[in-house]
Amino acid sequence: MSPLRTGASLEESVSAFKGAESVFAAKQETDFSRLRGLRGNAWTEEQAMKRIVFGISGASGMPLAKAVLQAFCTLPDLEIHGIVSEHAEAVLLAECGETAAFFSDVLHTLYNPADMTAGPASGSWLHDGMIVCPCSMSTLGTIVSGGGQSLLHRAADVTLKEKRPLLLVVRETPLSRIHLRNMLLAEECGATIMPFMPAFYAGENSLEAMMRQFAGRLLDQLKLSHTFASRWKENL
Numbered sequence: 234m235s236p237l238r239t240g241a242s243l244e245e246s247v248s249a250f251k252g253a254e255s256v257f258a259a260k261q262e263t264d265f266s267r268l269r270g271l272r273g274n275a276w277t278e279e280q281a282m283k284r285i286v287f288g289i290s291g292a293s294g295m296p297l298a299k300a301v302l303q304a305f306c307t308l309p310d311l312e313i314h315g316i317v318s319e320h321a322e323a324v325l326l327a328e329c330g331e332t333a334a335f336f337s338d339v340l341h342t343l344y345n346p347a348d349m350t351a352g353p354a355s356g357s358w359l360h361d362g363m364i365v366c367p368c369s370m371s372t373l374g375t376i377v378s379g380g381g382q383s384l385l386h387r388a389a390d391v392t393l394k395e396k397r398p399l400l401l402v403v404r405e406t407p408l409s410r411i412h413l414r415n416m417l418l419a420e421e422c423g424a425t426i427m428p429f430m431p432a433f434y435a436g437e438n439s440l441e442a443m444m445r446q447f448a449g450r451l452l453d454q455l456k457l458s459h460t461f462a463s464r465w466k467e468n469l
């Protein structure tokens with residue numbers, strides 16, 4: 234059980250998030266046991282349970298991250314492993330008045346972003362793709378540099394080296410030439426640049442509906458089935 238599930242104060246959550254090594258050690262043990270029989274050693278098309286890594290960095294867009302995760306949670310066969318950067322926590326508080334506890338409630342596992350021993354730090358830990366939503370310019374720049382000291386950056390690096398899908402929901406405006414160059418470099422290295430740019434032809438134009446549609450487009454990129462977003466010329 235995550236220490237962040239209890240609706241604790243920000244200070245309690247942050248301290249649990251960063252400091253409780255024993256809790257994370259126990260958590261890893263739990264994760265290990267959960268791997269058996271799910272994704273674990275299997276790497277086949279028929280694999281029923283899909284697994285994705287969901288990184289949340291400190292750009293504006295926490296309501297979008299929440300909406301996407303809430304949509305993803307309606308899929309019974311999807312295991313979502315989350316990494317929330319330290320700066321994302323501050324933005325989450327500013328934009329939603331919430332702590333990382335919200336994310337721990339909807340994730341299969343919430344990792345300590347400083348824990349380089351966690352599964353997503355290794356290419357041998359299998360998954361079906363990674364999303365960074367929102368993706369800050371700082372995280373984008375770090376990913377294309379091939380460096381980074383956090384689990385989020387390492388997991389993205391691993392995803393690229395293993396040639397798995399990496400979707401970057403970049404967010405900044407206006408975009409400098411550095412940002413644009415970094416996006417091009419990321420795309421050339423195998424990432425998909427997917428800013429939240431809603432389409433207006435789907436009928437429902439509320440922000441909620443557009444965020445749900447966008448969640449569907451992300452899943453499409455990962456080739457994961459869903460029915461909660463409409464399609465042009467299809468009756469879903």
Ligand SMILES: Cc1cc2nc3c(=O)[nH]c(=O)nc-3n(C[C@H](O)[C@H](O)[C@H](O)COP(=O)(O)O)c2cc1C
Binds near residue numbers: 289371
């Ligand atoms: C309220 C708030 C909104 C922010 N919005 C953005 C943004 O939209 N895009 C961006 O690149 N950085 C934004 N930042 C700055 C990042 O949080 C900062 O660059 C941070 O170092 C990113 O760290 P991370 O990528 O490791 O999460 C914002 C910061 C705050 C406090």
